Amino acid sequence: MRIYRDIFSESKYNDSNSVAAALLQKPAEISSVITHLSGREDKQFPLSFITEGMGQTVTIDGLEYEYRVMDRMDKAVAIAETPSGTNLGIGGGFFKLVFTTNWFNNGYVIAGESGVQIKIFGDPTPLANGYEYTVKLVSPDPTSYLPSTDVIAGKLFGQYYNPVETDFSRGSDSKWMAPSLIRHKLTTLRKSYSFSRAAQNAVMVFEVPTEGGKMTKLWMDWAEYQYMIQYRKECESYYLYGTQSYDETGVTSLQGNNGYPIIVGPGLLDQIQNRSTYSDFTVELLDSILGSLYIGMSDAQEMDITVYTGIGGFRVFDRALKDKLGNMGFTLLVNSDKFIEGSGYELALQGYFRTYKHVDGHTLRLVKHPMYDFGPRAQVGPWIDALPLESYRMTFVDQSKYDGQSNILMVNQRGGEMLRWGVAGSTVPNGMGNSNLLRASDIDGASVHFLKTAGIVLRRFTTSFDLQRIKSA
Structure with missing residues (x-):
């Protein structure tokens, strides 16, 4: 041409x-x-x-x-509110975090900027300002805790993988998006x-x-x-x-x-x-x-x-x-x-x-x-x-x-x-x-x-x- x-x-x-x-x-x-x-x-x-x-x-x-x-199907979710406590998760106990959305699935491991991993237990509870998740540290070290810098409102967490019980485990949910x-x-x-x-x-x-x-x-x-x-x-x-x-x-x-x-x-x-x-x-x-x-x-x-x-x-x-x-x-x-x-x-x-x-x-x-x-x-x-x-x-x-x-x-x-x-x-x-x-x-x-x-x-x-x-x- x-x-x-x-x-x-x-x-x-x-x-x-x-x-x-x-x-x-x-x-x-x-x-x-x-x-x-x-x-x-x-x-x-x-x-x-x-x-x-x-x-x-x-x-x-x-x-x-x-x-x-x-x-994107793989996306990070922000912390909705900064928790009041410190040294979250120390001693292996459960604690709660509020996220802006309910994108994370029950059972999955998530982590913030520090890379310290926590596992989700149960479905989130809807609140006025977000969704409350019950979580626990993956690390077996009783002195470990989630750094406070990870959980300041606006900080992001990413979802990794879903480890399950060795026997009689149940299937997990998956998120879909229109x-x-x-x-x-x-x-x-x-x-x-x-x-x-x-x-x-x-x-x-x-x-x-x-x-x-x-x-x-x-x-x-x-x-x-x-x-x-x-x-x-x-x-x-x-x-x-x-x-x-x-x-x-x-x-x-x-x-x-x-x-x-x-x-x-x-x-x-x-x-x-x-x-x-x-x-x-x-x-x-x-x-x-x-x-x-x-x-x-x-x-x-x-x-x-x-x-x-x-x-x-x-x-x-x-x-x-x-x-x-x-x-x-x-x-x-x-x-x-x-x-x-x-x-x-x-x-x-x-x-x-x-x-x-x-x-x-x-x-x-x-x-x-x-x-x-x-x-x-x-x-x-x-x-x-x-x-x-x-x-x-x-x-x-x-x-x-x-x-x-x-x-x-x-x-x-x-x-x-x-x-x-x-x-x-x-x-x-x-x-x-x-x-x-x-x-x-x-x-x-x-x-x-x-x-x-x-x-x-x-x-x-x-x-x-x-x-x-x-x-x-």
């Missing part, structure tokens, strides 16, 4: 093979192909490219979509442009494969292609920065001039739950973030974390890895073949880090997102080292596959994947001779309109991370 510019000719480019006609017949397929080709060529809308452009889409009939999120239901709404985005009868006649050509393995050509006006790129950049700004305009009941107070509600679904950043800031980016900070994310991704079939950032993010990422190498004894002189090319007066510094292989064996890669350098938020500053502060933002996005489906998807409304129509006046937009694509106007020119109803879905939103830089004091 490829994309190139050509000059309009009615013999080569007619209504039957225009993008407009193809969108009318197969909006989902053609929209995906155009996103893939233009995204690969232009590189200005990465989120659109990795979802719609790579076929990671879902089509629905209405304006609301639902999906289910399964939490997935959480998430519901959001799709957003409708529009863009229009007008042109006169004297508009230029260059076209943009998309070569796409057919079922038989051959290639066919679809085309649109060059000017229209430029507006389409602008429109897709506007869509990309929504996919990234969209702020939810409705409450948890689905009601919005944002009304249009015609009195109808304006629905804005959450963009990628609005869906990410894990957030933090930094002033100095280090490998240690990177390891800490990746370690916390990988724990929640243990059931991924294809583990993949991509960091979307700007020029500033690339700069501090490279600097952090080179500082780490310097601390390990690597120098430019000793390893000059990696970082210096040429000779004499033609020396050039090279070698910049864009990927990182974690100790777990997983590879992290950086992808430049133009919105972080040139988008509306970046344009307003503030600035660090001649770059907008937004340029240093690093968004760690879990793009793994779970249950055979990508973690990040685009959801389209059926028929609204990419609507495009013209309003004819004294002239007709090229490729829109089909009456189904036209509306009427008496203007000495014509106009073309784009409309899309869609949303970005981060199915598992706890395994991504948004890291923003702050200005040092």
Whole structure:
């Protein structure tokens, strides 16, 4: 597949093979192909490219979509209240602990930060602030006790195993968990442009494969292609920065001039739950973030974390890895073949880090997102080292596959994947001779309109991370 510019000719480019006609017949397929080709060529809308452009889409009939999120089956539970006593369990006696949930099973061994293990005896008793468990130390040492630092309210305990009696033991219970239901709404985005009868006649050509393995050509006006790129950049700004305009009941107070509600679904950043800031980016900070994310991704079939950032993010990422190498004894002189090319007066510094292989064996890669350098938020500053502060933002996005489906998807409304129509006046937009694509106007020119109803879905939103830089004091 490829994309190139050509000059309009009615013999080569007619209504039957225009993008407009193809969108009318197969909006989902053609929209995906155009996103893939233009995204690969232009590189200005990465989120659109990795979802719609790579076929990671879902089509629905209405304006609301639902999906289910399964939490981790292995999880820690917090202490609900700090017990009043000290040296809990000393002498081998029973004692009680109150946890926030009843996730732990009767008979199982649990332990907190110290690793001192205790066994549960009996089912928990529900209280106003949690669930009370009767427990006993596993250790036979009569002087052992559970450290008081383990049982401060908010401290976590994990469940290990279920040891039973040597004879006449009974089966134990197992916990099961239903997935959480998430519901959001799709957003409708529009863009229009007008042109006169004297508009230029260059076209943009998309070569796409057919079922038989051959290639066919679809085309649109060059000017229209430029507006389409602008429109897709506007869509990309929504996919990234969209702020939810409705409450948890689905009601919005944002009304249009015609009195109808304006629905804005959450963009990628609005869906990410894990957030933090930094002033100095280090490998240690990177390891800490990746370690916390990988724990929640243990059931991924294809583990993949991509960091979307700007020029500033690339700069501090490279600097952090080179500082780490310097601390390990690597120098430019000793390893000059990696970082210096040429000779004499033609020396050039090279070698910049864009990927990182974690100790777990997983590879992290950086992808430049133009919105972080040139988008509306970046344009307003503030600035660090001649770059907008937004340029240093690093968004760690879990793009793994779970249950055979990508973690990040685009959801389209059926028929609204990419609507495009013209309003004819004294002239007709090229490729829109089909009456189904036209509306009427008496203007000495014509106009073309784009409309899309869609949303970005981060199915598992706890395994991504948004890291923003702050200005040092």
